[in-house]
Amino acid sequence: MTICRLHTITRYSEVVIHNGTVYLxxxxxxxxxxxxxxxxxxxxxxxxxxxxxxxxDKKHLLSATIYLKDIAQDYAGMNEVWDAWLPSGAAPARTTVEAKLYAPEVRVEISIVAATKPHKS
Incomplete structure (x- = not known):
């Protein structure tokens, strides 16, 4: 199986595609x-x-992990935007946790796993 990596630097790739799955x-x-x-x-x-x-696209989301700097302060506001963005019926498995992020200004970080779109014949 081929592994495709996009926007790769020394430590990580922004996107990895393998076996019909996209990892961000x-x-x-x-x-x-x-x-x-x-x-x-x-x-x-x-x-x-x-x-x-x-x-x-976001209709093919499988899972999301959301990291919030301050879950008590930011959970409702993040969900307001998330809910408006997410297509109806396409909610992924999701985990939201409070985490110390890499810089004090970062309020949210989101990792995504999605399926590739089926190829049309």
């Missing part, structure tokens, strides 16, 4: 000055971009 590394917002809603919107936009590059 933890995604962050570009602008870390915003509140949880803005950071979540930007993070999900990055996820959309990488899923498209891998030939799939």
């Amino acid at each position: 590394s933890g995604q962050l917002a570009e602008d870390l000055r915003g509140d949880i809603r803005q950071q979540t919107r930007e993070t999900l936009a990055n996820i959309d971009q990488f899923l498209a590059e891998a030939g799939t």
Whole structure:
């Protein structure tokens, strides 16, 4: 089986595709000055971009792991944006945890696993 890696640097690849499954590394917002809603919107936009590059989309999500800097403060705001972004009937298995993230400005990081789209014959 071929393993395809996209946007690879020494420590990780942003996207790995193997055996019909797409794995995204933890995604962050570009602008870390915003509140949880803005950071979540930007993070999900990055996820959309990488899923498209891998030939799939958010309708094919399998699982999501969401890391929040402060779950008590940010859970509701993140969910508001997440719920608006997620297509009806396409909710993945999901885990949300509070975590110490790599920089104090980071409020949310999201890792995704998705299925590739079926090939049309």
